[in-house]
Amino acid sequence: MSESKNGTVTGEDEVVDLCSELIRIDTSNYGDHSGPGERAAAEYVAEKLAEVGLAPEIFESRQGRASTVARIEGEDRSRPALLIHGHLDVVPANADDWTRHPFSGEVADGCVWGRGAVDMKDMDAMTLAVVRDRLRTGRKPPRDIVLAFLADEEAGGVFGARHLVDNHRGLFDGVTEAIGEVGGFSFTVNENLRLYLIETAEKGMHWMRLTVDGTAGHGSMTNKDNAITELCEAVARLGRHEFPVRVTKSVRGFLDELSDAFGVELDPEDMETTLAKLGGVARMIGTTLRNTAAPTMLGAGYKVNVIPGQATAHVDGRFLPGYEEEFLAELDTVLGPRVKRETLHSDKALETGFDGSLVEAMQSALKAEDPIARAVPYMLSGGTDAKSFDDLGIRCFGFAPLQLPPELDFAGMFHGVDERVPVDGLRFGVRVLDRFIDNS
Numbered sequence: 487m488s489e490s491k492n493g494t495v496t497g498e499d500e501v502v503d504l505c506s507e508l509i510r511i512d513t514s515n516y517g518d519h520s521g522p523g524e525r526a527a528a529e530y531v532a533e534k535l536a537e538v539g540l541a542p543e544i545f546e547s548r549q550g551r552a553s554t555v556a557r558i559e560g561e562d563r564s565r566p567a568l569l570i571h572g573h574l575d576v577v578p579a580n581a582d583d584w585t586r587h588p589f590s591g592e593v594a595d596g597c598v599w600g601r602g603a604v605d606m607k608d609m610d611a612m613t614l615a616v617v618r619d620r621l622r623t624g625r626k627p628p629r630d631i632v633l634a635f636l637a638d639e640e641a642g643g644v645f646g647a648r649h650l651v652d653n654h655r656g657l658f659d660g661v662t663e664a665i666g667e668v669g670g671f672s673f674t675v676n677e678n679l680r681l682y683l684i685e686t687a688e689k690g691m692h693w694m695r696l697t698v699d700g701t702a703g704h705g706s707m708t709n710k711d712n713a714i715t716e717l718c719e720a721v722a723r724l725g726r727h728e729f730p731v732r733v734t735k736s737v738r739g740f741l742d743e744l745s746d747a748f749g750v751e752l753d754p755e756d757m758e759t760t761l762a763k764l765g766g767v768a769r770m771i772g773t774t775l776r777n778t779a780a781p782t783m784l785g786a787g788y789k790v791n792v793i794p795g796q797a798t799a800h801v802d803g804r805f806l807p808g809y810e811e812e813f814l815a816e817l818d819t820v821l822g823p824r825v826k827r828e829t830l831h832s833d834k835a836l837e838t839g840f841d842g843s844l845v846e847a848m849q850s851a852l853k854a855e856d857p858i859a860r861a862v863p864y865m866l867s868g869g870t871d872a873k874s875f876d877d878l879g880i881r882c883f884g885f886a887p888l889q890l891p892p893e894l895d896f897a898g899m900f901h902g903v904d905e906r907v908p909v910d911g912l913r914f915g916v917r918v919l920d921r922f923i924d925n926s
């Protein structure tokens with residue numbers, strides 16, 4: 487642990503060590519409880535919070551699957567509380583593929599390396615660093631803050647956020663707004679402009695199984711009712727189908743800000759031209775303009791000379807906020823009457839406005855630390871724990887502030903090989919979060 491000149495440890499001093507130490511605690515989530523679980527990380531976090539006078543509680547939803555929650559008293563306890571949430575689990579990593587060991591937490595080339603460096607032990611560490619600094623120096627937040635360090639986000643949050651929302655709702659009493667992943671990171675346009683993408687919306691999901699029943703029979707005989715043929719035709723139609731562009735308010739806001747920033751008209755209906763103007767951001771917003779349905783698995787048959795009576799396919803469907811019904815109706819039209827469609831798993835889409843005092847607090851904190859900062863709203867094509875907190879009526883934003891060097895492929899870091907976070911980015915995030923809390 488490093489110390490600043492006057493002997494007091496600051497959040498900026500601590501954040502790198504906290505991030506490294508969290509990465510060294512392997513919390514790989516395989517989705518089936520075969521991993522190490524989050525208990526050790528939850529205890530680590532609880533200890534760091536207890537050291538500065540908080541009374542964290544650990545909630546174990548199942549053996550080894552644990553989340554840590556603590557409440558910080560604010561100056562004005564009559565105001566609604568703010569939730570800051572982060573997940574402790576990570577997706578697995580195969581060490582052979584990495585330049586540095588994924589659970590080393592090594593600091594090299596100006597970065598902290600390891601699984602979770604950007605998703606999202608970076609934000610966990612920044613939150614801990616800021617909170618510890620504030621409590622050590624007696625700086626209360628303006629209102630109550632609930633801190634939640636959660637299990638199981640990478641497998642849908644059933645044993646983390648979902649468990650707490652369903653079984654320990656009281657922890658979130660009075661909470662009206664929240665920040666968490668995936669937002670607040672920078673995209674450098676030029677030397678005069680750096681965009682920070684604040685997540686204000688998330689797509690929803692439908693994971694489906696498609697089934698076609700046909701007539702079973704010998705492979706040598708004529709068969710006009712082959713389940714495989716029928717299913718494949720439907721799946722191919724769906725795979726090639728392009729859902730219409732639907733511009734929701736978050737995407738509209740994003741495109742408007744970009745139009746203004748680039749000084750060009752962006753036409754969502756003409757995506758080829760639009761995307762060409764966006765460079766690295768293109769990958770992030772391309773799929774937030776329309777619903778999507780990607781065929782991902784096929785199953786049928788057991789012997790080369792037997793026509794099976796049934797064929798199945800799995801489809802990963804993602805819909806825009808407000809377009810779930812349209813999505814399902816369009817799916818059925820494309821698939822046709824022969825296909826039976828079942829939903830295996832679904833989760834809702836979210837969308838909130840890019841306005842209000844919390845958004846202003848984000849904007850001013852970013853601007854104070856980066857004069858060329860411009861906060862813009864965007865929609866995440868995936869999902870986060872925000873979906874669970876939305877059930878409690880909490881307005882959720884993705885805001886884990888991080889300034890990134892333009893050459894870093896940030897989107898590629900999520901669940902990618904050689905995941906790493908710049909040390910300067912972490913320190914920047916600590917300063918921004920601290921200011922944000924002051925203004926929140």
Ligand SMILES: [Zn+2]
Pocket residue numbers: 573605606639667
């Ligand atoms: Zn994450």
